[in-house]
Amino acid sequence: MKMKKMMIVALMAVAASTAFAGDSPALKTILKAKTYAEAKSLLDSTLGQLASPAEKAKAYNKLYTLALETVTKEQANMNENQVNAQMGKAAKVAVDSVAFYQAVYDAMEAAIECDKYDQMPNEKGKVAPKFHEAVAGVLYPHRGNLWNGGIFYLNRGDDANTYKYFAKCVDSYAEPLFAEQVAKTPDENIGQMAYYAALYAAQNKDNKGCAKFADVAAKDPKFAKEANNLKLAIEQEGLKTRQDSLNYVKELEGQFANDPSNDQLFGSLVNMYSGMKMNDEMNALFEKKLQSDPNNFVVWAVRGQNAMMDQKLDEAVEYFKKALSTQPDNAQILTYLGACQLDHASNLENRAAGKTGRVPKEAMDQIRPLYEEAKGYLDKAKQLDPNREKANWAYPLYRCHYQLYGGDDQRTKDAAKEAGVSE
Numbered sequence: 001m002k003m004k005k006m007m008i009v010a011l012m013a014v015a016a017s018t019a020f021a022g023d024s025p026a027l028k029t030i031l032k033a034k035t036y037a038e039a040k041s042l043l044d045s046t047l048g049q050l051a052s053p054a055e056k057a058k059a060y061n062k063l064y065t066l067a068l069e070t071v072t073k074e075q076a077n078m079n080e081n082q083v084n085a086q087m088g089k090a091a092k093v094a095v096d097s098v099a100f101y102q103a104v105y106d107a108m109e110a111a112i113e114c115d116k117y118d119q120m121p122n123e124k125g126k127v128a129p130k131f132h133e134a135v136a137g138v139l140y141p142h143r144g145n146l147w148n149g150g151i152f153y154l155n156r157g158d159d160a161n162t163y164k165y166f167a168k169c170v171d172s173y174a175e176p177l178f179a180e181q182v183a184k185t186p187d188e189n190i191g192q193m194a195y196y197a198a199l200y201a202a203q204n205k206d207n208k209g210c211a212k213f214a215d216v217a218a219k220d221p222k223f224a225k226e227a228n229n230l231k232l233a234i235e236q237e238g239l240k241t242r243q244d245s246l247n248y249v250k251e252l253e254g255q256f257a258n259d260p261s262n263d264q265l266f267g268s269l270v271n272m273y274s275g276m277k278m279n280d281e282m283n284a285l286f287e288k289k290l291q292s293d294p295n296n297f298v299v300w301a302v303r304g305q306n307a308m309m310d311q312k313l314d315e316a317v318e319y320f321k322k323a324l325s326t327q328p329d330n331a332q333i334l335t336y337l338g339a340c341q342l343d344h345a346s347n348l349e350n351r352a353a354g355k356t357g358r359v360p361k362e363a364m365d366q367i368r369p370l371y372e373e374a375k376g377y378l379d380k381a382k383q384l385d386p387n388r389e390k391a392n393w394a395y396p397l398y399r400c401h402y403q404l405y406g407g408d409d410q411r412t413k414d415a416a417k418e419a420g421v422s423e
Contacts, residue, residue, distance in 0.1 A: 017377055023055065024051045026049040027051070027058060028053045030059045031058070031059075033062065035066060036063065036067050039063050040063055043059050043063060047059075050408055052122075053121075054117070054130075056117040057115075057117035057118040057131060058130075060110050060111075060114035060185065061110075063110035063230070064418055067106040067110055070103035071142065071145075072327040074095055074269050078100075081095065090130060097152060101149030104145045104149060105164070105165065105206045107142070107365065108139065108142070108146065108168060111136075111177060115131070115132055115135065116176070118131050118132055127255040132177065135177065136181060139178075140389050141229065143169055146165050147169045148162075148166035149161075150164075153165065160204060163200035163204045164202060167200075167209060167213070170216060171185075171186060173193075183196055192220070192223060194217035194220075194226050195220075195226060198210045198214040198227060198231070202230060202233075202234055204368055207234045207237065210230065210231065210234045211234060214227040214230050214231035215227075215231070228265075229265065230267055232252065232264075236248060236272075239281070242276075245272065245276055249276070252265060252268055252269045252272060256269055258293070266289065269285060269299055286302075287304065295325065297323050300320070300322040300323035301320070303315075303319040304316050304322075304323055304340075306318035308336060308340055313343055316336070317344065320340065321337065329384055331380075332381075332390050334377045334380050335378060335381045335391035335393045338374045338376075338377035338378035338393065338397070339396045340374075341377065342378075342399055342400055344370060345367050345371045349363075349403075352357065352367065368404070371400055371403045371404050375397065378400060394419035395421070396417040398412070398421055400415075401415040401416075402416075404417075
């Protein structure tokens with residue numbers, strides 16, 4: 001009986017020590033920190049020493065509180081400047097915008113971590129959050145400052161920080177910390193924000209982030225088309241094996257079936273069919289497209305290129321002329337068309353010359369207009385794209401001059417110099 005009584009006393013002592021245990025030494029050190037940097041360094045190095053989720057929540061709340069002090073300080077300076085401006089006062093209080101936006105970012109990260117541990121069950125298996133409501137109520141309005149931070153760095157040409165703040169603004173919207181606020185006052189601009197986050201993810205070569213934010217943006221009808229197109233473009237860059245490409249083609253086909261008027265989807269599908277030599281599928285796609293859009297530029301331009309590569313020059317000329325009827329100022333198509341007519345005329349001239357090497361005047365009179373027609377297309381391409389940024393018209397134009405005027409003509413010499421040809 002005496003032994004049993006001693007055991008009960010011992011158990012009570014253990015229970016009492018557990019119930020009334022104070023903060024661990026690691027937590028006490030963190031809570032004494034005076035600056036965010038100090039507290040973060042301590043927390044990062046001693047996180048594993050914190051005794052429970054409750055201690056970790058308390059530590060991250062300390063981190064959040066220190067970051068919020070900087071936010072509050074800089075926000076007060078901004079507000080004071082606004083009041084002074086409204087009252088016509090010239091005096092301005094110095095505002096550290098970099099520190100302000102970084103503090104908003106830091107407060108958001110710390111608050112999210114705090115809430116993660118705050119929502120975990122305690123030693124009794126119950127969830128009793130201590131910080132959730134107060135932190136969410138204060139911090140949710142600052143989501144807008146994350147977006148402002150992105151704009152701040154966008155204006156500075158800093159793509160990395162622009163993406164950092166845009167991404168955090170969008171990501172934070174889906175955090176459980178703000179579930180109640182989102183339910184009450186949803187952000188009508190989240191689709192647009194997600195689309196720009198996706199764009200800057202792509203700019204920063206974060207393909208996974210781009211796909212994630214594009215999916216969010218696609219839920220907004222105003223940005224769904226652009227977001228899906230961006231996601232597809234990023235996915236195409238990541239293709240490594242033929243099976244990857246086949247899977248991607250299937251995805252494109254499915255999306256195009258649901259959105260046949262989407263020109264970017266159509267172009268992507270054509271590029272994949274072409275690159276994978278899926279000619280039957282591409283021709284079937286073209287025939288279907290022409291039923292609804294007989295003058296589709298992509299169809300005729302691609303058919304022209306394929307015919308040109310196969311040296312079917314008559315077909316190529318026909319197709320390029322149809323493409324040109326839709327986009328008469330397309331320097332690349334003008335160059336292709338001019339080059340095809342040039343080669344066609346040159347082939348006729350070689351056949352007419354035969355073994356003698358001399359072209360009868362009657363034959364040349366019929367061939368010369370083809371050279372002139374080719375030159376007309378190339379002259380226009382030169383006019384539209386003088387720096388050859390889209391089309392390399394210089395060499396075929398030189399050949400036209402040579403055939404029409406001879407090598408001694410000054411026009412031919414000028415064309416040769418432009419094309420980098422030594423006479």
